Amino acid sequence: MSETFETLHNLVHKGVKVVMDIPYELWNETSAEVADLKKQCDVLVEEYEDVIEDWYRHHQTEDLSQFLCANHVLKGKDTS
Template sequence: MNSRYIAAVIVFLNLFTGFKAETEEDAGVIYANRCEVCKILSIELESKLDETGKISEVIETGYAVDDVKPKNKKEYKKSELRLIETLDGICERILNYNIHKERKDSTRFAKGMSETFQTLHGLVDKGVKVELGIPYELWDKPSAEVTNMKTQCESFSNNMKVI
């Protein structure tokens, strides 16, 4: 009876240790850390500020019933309105990024197609059947890492607005 019990325990342990819970990191999904999110957010913020910095409009604020008082004037490019408009929707721009898994540093998030996907698209264009386990239509959609970075950006941006 002891040998049957020991054999059953050994079989159970072999079965139990054979089933390994796979984490996202085991599957190759490594999310952006705070530094990477901040870096991409600052790049996009600077880019959007450069786009809006070319506007030379003047904003007039204040009002009066008789319009005798002069209105306050402020350059748009130095206004709080510009900053608010720039921050609005800034995290959506992160979806233009792709993950470049061949890189290991903060440059793994970059605009443009990764070398791996350029090669895979080239093979498909030549008629080679490529099976990745995901439909071809989803190849160019934002990855889990990029959508998670957008979520982190929104959280970061909301915390910034509270301050």
């Protein structure tokens, strides 16, 4: 739990009325956007597992995002 939500929970437990755009029950839930991004990340990691292992074993001096994304995932695609 983030420090912010921990503080908000403590305030609620002390009787302070905290009003937010999301219901209290959902404060600890992962947002749909974050859950979707995690799924996409999991798919990407699985699809490029060999490339990531190659980076880990032989190319750690290179920036991972450059090595993985620019050199492999986006290679040959229009990035504009």
